[in-house]
Every structure is written in C-alpha cells, then in structure tokens.
Amino acid sequence: MATTEPVEDWAEDFDIFDPGFVKDPYPVWRDLRGQCPVAHSDRWGGSYMPSTFETVSQVAHDAENFTSFEVGVAPVPIAYDDDGNRLRSVISSDPPDHTPERRLMLPFFSPKRVERYREHTEELARRLIGGFIEDGRADAAGDYARQIPPRIIAEILGIDPEMSDDFTTWVQGVLELGLTDPEIREKYRIIIQDFFLEEIARRKEEPGDDLISVLLDSEIDGEPVPMHVIRANVGLMLVAGIDTTWSSIGSALWHLATHPEDRQRLVDEPELIPVAVEEFLRAYSPVTMARLARNDTEIAGRPVKRGERVLLSFPAANRDPEVFDDPEEVIIDRAVNRHIAFGAGIHRCLGSNLARMEMQVAIAEWLKLIPEFECEDPEAVTWAGGQVRGPRHLPVTFPNRSAL
Ligand code: HEM
Helix, strand or coil, X not given: CCCCCCCCCCCCCCCCCCHHHHHCCHHHHHHXXXXXXXXXXXXXXXXXXXXXXXXXXXXXXCXXXXXXXXXXXXXXXXXXXXXXXXXXXXXXXXXXXHHHHHHHHHHHXXXXXXXXXXXXXXXXXXXXXXXXXXXXXXXXXXXXXXXXXXXXXXXXXXXXXXXXXXXXXXXXXXXXXXXXXXXXXXXXXXXXXXXXXHHHHHHHHCCCCCHHHHHHCCEECCEECCHXXXXXXXXXXXXXXXXXXXXXXXXHHHHHHHCHHHHHHHHHCHHHHHHHHHHHHHHCCCEEEEEEECCCEEECCEEECCCCEEEEEHHHHCCCCCCCCCCCCCXXXXXXXXXXXXXXXXXXXXXXXXXXXXXXXXXXXXXXXXXXXXXXXXXXXXXXXXXXXXXXXXXXXXXCHHHX
C-alpha cells in the first residue's frame, strides 16, 4: 500500500508524504490545476486529489455523496468502545447526528467566548518570549508556536496546562507520525483515550464549567449525550486544536522571518495583523481532510466509485487563480479573501474564532518584543505535512535584549 518511491507522475501517482511535496506543495498543485484538476494515486490506500477551488468546495459541501466517516488523508483503523459503538466525534459524523452534536459545543467557540482567553493568551505569549529573548535566537516553531494552542485548549477542557508538552506529543503521534505508522497512531490514540476516560470520571464527581462537564450535563432530544460521542468529541478538541494552530502560527512566523518588508509593515501598522492573518491562513492553509464517496459519483467529470477516498486539499483550493488574484503572492493587506482554510459546508471549523485569536495574539506579541528577526539557516527549517502542514523546526535569530 504505502510506498516511498519517488513520484514521476503527479497526476496519476501522487504521494502526499513525498518530502519535496511536504516542503513545497504549491508548484505541484499549480501544474495539476491546468493539467488534471482531479489527480489520482494508489499510494496510501488510494485517493483522488482535486486541486481547484471549485472541485474542493463541491466535495466539502456535498455531504450526501461524500461521508465524513473517515477523514484521514490515509486509512486508519476505526475505534470502537467496549460495547461496539464507533467513537465518533462531529468531524467524523454525518447528518442527522452531526448537527445537534455540533450545536452543543458551539457556545464554547463563539467570538464572545473566545475573547475571554485573549488576555491570558497575550500573557502566555509574553512569558514564552521572555524565556528566550535574551538568547538572541529561538526555535519559533518549537519554543513558541507549539507552546500556545495546547495551553489554551487545556483551559477550555479544564485539563492541566502543565501537561501541554505531553498533549502536543500525543497529537503529533496521532496526526503526523501515526498516519504513516499504525503502531505509533494506536499507541497515542490509546494514551489520549485513557487520559480522557479518567478526566470524564473525575468530572462526574466534581463537575465544573469546562467543555467536558457541559457535555456530561447536556441532552439531545431529552436523552443524555451518549458516552461514546462525549469521549470522541473531547479527544477531538485536543487533536483538532493543537497541530493546526501551531502550524498556522509557525507558517506566519516563517513568512515574516523570510520577508523583511512584510515584517516591517506589520511592525509599523499592527492594526493590519487581523487582515494579514487571513492572508497567512489562505496562503499557508495547514489542513487537508478527506471524505469517502458514499455512492458512485464524479468530480469534474472524473468518476469516483463508492468507498473511494477523496482528499480535500483546502491549501490547493486557496491558491486557485480562478478565485484569487496573484494566488502565489502573499499580499498581507489582501482586500478580498474568501479563503476556505477552515473548510466549507457543515463541517466548517468549530474553532476558527479561537484559532484566529491565537494567531493574532501570537504574531502581535512577537512583533512587539522581537520586531527584527530572520531565519538562522533556511536549510535547517523542517516541515510536517500530510493532514496538517507547518514548520516543526524554525530557528530564527534576532538582536538580543541588551541590544534592543
Ligand atoms: C488555524 C487553525 C485551524 C485550522 C486551519 C482548522 C481547519 C479546520 C478544517 C479545514 C476543518 C474542516 C474539517 C472537514 O471538513 O472535515 C475543521 C474542523 C474542525 N475544527 Fe478546526 N482548524 C483550526 C483550529 C481549530 C481549533 C483551535 C479548534 C478547537 C478545538 C478546532 C476544532 C475543530 C472542530 C471541532 C472541527 C469539526 C467541526 C465539524 O465537523 O462540525 N479547529 N478545522
């Protein structure tokens, strides 16, 4: 199934884990759009890869022909509880289950609710920078971007923020390393599962106002929310909230470290940061999802059979010249920017307000304290890809505090 053979034909034999593609996927999508807008590969269980805005949106909006039963970019085993119930979260549910279950969690991610965490995120960002500013160098991905999302999601779930390093390791195990290594994935899936079983048991004894307690206390159609749904959704919060935002903050800092004119502009005009964040989300969209065809169907004329996997390459859609002027350019004050980095249709990201706030704060606080910085060694930057793409090691240098 899996192969590491170099790719010769991206239209009919692409490899989403190809190291060159992970590092820079954009030329491949640019070529495919003109040549074969729905590519196919037998690698990693087989999948189709639409690369235009129209085809990606079509599939994302079509829950009738495409199920979210399996959303991994490569096949992974389905998890069940001891009674044989599939552990299904909103992200892996279809209608009619999906809508009421999603509605239960919406209040935790409303713009107003998210503002509660802004000050805390600002303090956290300053504290992290304080830890390395005197060194004159840092790993902007590892020492900074990676540190923010797990601490904020811990607040929402009422779990121990001091365990953030563990949370990130577990999520990387499931979402990154585990996609190509089933043993690693199962190891970390079980760690996350056992951790939340204990947390759920604790909340039953001592309820709070966190998301776990609220789900335990909620009803759908007069019935308690099934335990396999609660378990899957609290686990999803960790998995969905960490790698994604870490990657987005990291990509934005990588861009600023390599584009001094954009960096200087945001230092001079910090009010532009929310607009720039949308452009970073468009140009460096981290997330690719998948669907399985529920029926024999077609995408842009290419037949897709029932059960076959289709990748939702939101990063490719967001660089389609049919929709975005100069799509390969990062224009930090881009005025019209209807990107789909957070997906489209019924599964559109539940955490988008939170992710935006974290990105805005992370960039603003960094630029206030470290207005000048650059890549220490561009060759030393490493990227993860597949389901979530972003820098994992991003060494930067800057004048140390005594020089500021
Ligand atoms: C920049 C950061 C983020 C990006 C780019 C992102 C992207 C996405 C995308 C593309 C989807 C659609 C999935 C699909 O169509 O199958 C999604 C769904 C989701 N995201 Fe995010 N996400 C981010 C951050 C977060 C955060 C911080 C959370 C909070 C815990 C979160 C929670 C969720 C949830 C729960 C869903 C499933 C929604 C549903 O199925 O109804 N995400 N995200």
